Amino acid sequence: MVELTAAQLMLHQMVQEFSANEVRPHDMAIDRERSFGSDLYRKLVDTGFLGLMLPEQYGGAGFDAVATAQTIYDLAVGNASVAVTLEGHYKTLDQLLKYGQPSLLDRYLPSATQRIFAFSMTEPSGGSDHSTLGSTAVRQGDHWVLNGNKIMITNGGLAEVYCVLVKTAPTEFSVFLVDQDMPGFKFGKQENFLGLTGTPIGEIFMENVVVPADHLLGKVGQGHEIGDNAHADARVLMGAVAAGIIEHELELAVDYAHQRKSGGQRLTDLQAIQRKIADIALAKETTALLYEEAARHKAKGQPYAEIAAMAKTHGSRQAVRAGDDTLQIYAGYGYSLDYPIEHLIRDARALEIAEGTVEKMRAEITQLEVAQRI
Ligand SMILES: Cc1cc2nc3c(=O)[nH]c(=O)nc-3n(C[C@H](O)[C@H](O)[C@H](O)COP(=O)(O)OP(=O)(O)OC[C@H]3O[C@@H](n4cnc5c(N)ncnc54)[C@H](O)[C@@H]3O)c2cc1C
Structure with missing residues (x-):
């Protein structure tokens, strides 16, 4: 594990305990009920998770990227949907902190x-x-008027504030903040997704939503840069989610293989099973090393887009594969809906798509490697 400061270590221990006592016991119910429920949501808010990485001037705890990623990992060991809800929140706050105008931040960030x-x-x-996006923002005096439809938004329906990437000219993209209370803002349907079912993921519509000029993030035309930055921030945390899922799978695999016997031997004594457990443990370590390194780069102000893409590319596949190995160790029980393994695989599968597909990330990693070497 990455070396933590005393404050980070205290946070880590608190989150580990919270995850074990308040999240993991509800893991199966969160998946089946497709919600982590208002009680757990209230506890997340009251414990201070929403403001964890927000600077103290806005009422947050001011933790850095390393502590934030560690927190997402600890929560994901309990349940990935809970961790992904916070991932969606944190990556949005990161963009506001980096690109938001002071007047906008003063109005919105304390909430x-x-x-x-x-x-x-x-x-x-x-x-x-x-480039295919159809949503638009048109300048009218001191304001902008936004129109369009966004889908598959992590926290869509639960979130009250949205940063949206829209066209401000045929080939020019910009990001604006919109509030659910603004006239013309409407929620659409919830996605009927295979995994991460506890995370609300939904659609919004904007019909002539009027926002003040300071709701523009960065400058007009900076939309792609902000979108890429949001992906990089998200991928650090998605690497942590993947590592958390793999740790959950590893715990299940070791526990079962230690208890279950075949031919008088524990499954942990069988070479075929040892290979699977060793592979799952290796997947966990390599994924953790990648996301921790990405978080460290970010905390130190060093470039982190490529290592973050690597953490999510590697971690998402490993989490699916480790889930498959765990299922095989449980065999018939693993194939049963009465056990959590199948939902861990479904959750892990989302990470190969959300915040940039693995194909797109491999293309980005290749471009960065070419740029560095040629
Ligand atoms: C759980 C989950 C949460 C999500 N949360 C959000 C969110 O918070 N905000 C948000 O805006 N979106 C979110 N999304 C949407 C997600 O970002 C998109 O699904 C993803 O970017 C892919 O877009 P697409 O589904 O339209 O597929 P397409 O872009 O149509 O891609 C189809 C296929 O073509 C491949 N492909 C496309 N272009 C390239 C390329 N240049 N190089 C290589 N391969 C390529 C893709 O990899 C894929 O296999 C979420 C999705 C999921 C599953």
């Missing part, structure tokens, strides 16, 4: 300790290629 924020790029026309 981010109590309400969820979301970042929204994808539309029905596609998520990988932003």
Whole structure:
């Protein structure tokens, strides 16, 4: 594990305990009920999770990228949907802190300790290629008027504040903040997704939503840069979610293989099973090393887009594969809906798509490698 300061260590121990006592016992119910429920949500807010990485001037705890990623990991060991809800919130706050105008931050960020924020790029026309986006913002005096439809938004429906990537000219993209209370803002349907079912993921509509000029993040035309930055921030945390899922799988695999006997031997004594457990443990360590390194780079102000993409590319596949190995160790029970393994695989599978597909990330990693070497 990455070396933590005394404050980070205290946070880590608190979150580990919270995850074990308040999250893991509800893991199966969260998946089946497709919600982590208002009680757990209230506890997350009251414990201070929403403001964890927010600077103290806005009422947050001011933890850095290392502590934030560690927190997401600890929560994901309990349940990935809970961790992904916070991932969506934190990556949005990161963009506001980096690109938001001071007047906007003063108005909105103090409330981010109590309400969820979301970042929204994808539309029905596609998520990988932003040039296809149809949502628009048109300047009218001191204001902008936004129109469009966004889908598959992590926290869509739960979040009260949204950063949206829209066109400000045919080939020019910008990001604006919109509030659910603004006239013309409407929620659409919830996605009927295979995994991460406890995370609200949904759709919004904007019909002539009027926002003040300071709701523009960065400058006009900076939308792609902000979107890429949001992906990099999200991928550090998605690497942590993947590592958390793998740790959950490892705990289940070791526990069962230690108890279950075949031919008078524990499964842990069988070479075929040892190979699977060793592979799961290796997957956990390699994924953790990658996301921790990405978080360390970010905390030190060093470039982290590539290592973050590596953490999510590697971790998401490993989490699916480790889930498959765990299922095989449990065999018939593993194939049963009465055990949690199948939902861990479904949860892990989402990580190969959300915050940039693995194909898109491999293309980005290749471009960065070429740029460094040629
Ligand atoms: C659980 C979950 C949470 C999500 N949360 C959010 C969110 O908070 N905000 C948000 O805006 N979106 C969110 N999304 C949407 C997600 O970002 C998109 O699904 C993703 O970007 C892919 O877009 P698409 O589904 O339109 O697929 P497409 O872009 O249509 O891609 C289809 C296929 O083509 C491949 N492909 C496309 N372009 C390239 C390329 N250039 N190089 C290589 N392969 C390529 C893809 O990898 C994929 O296999 C979420 C999705 C999921 C599953």
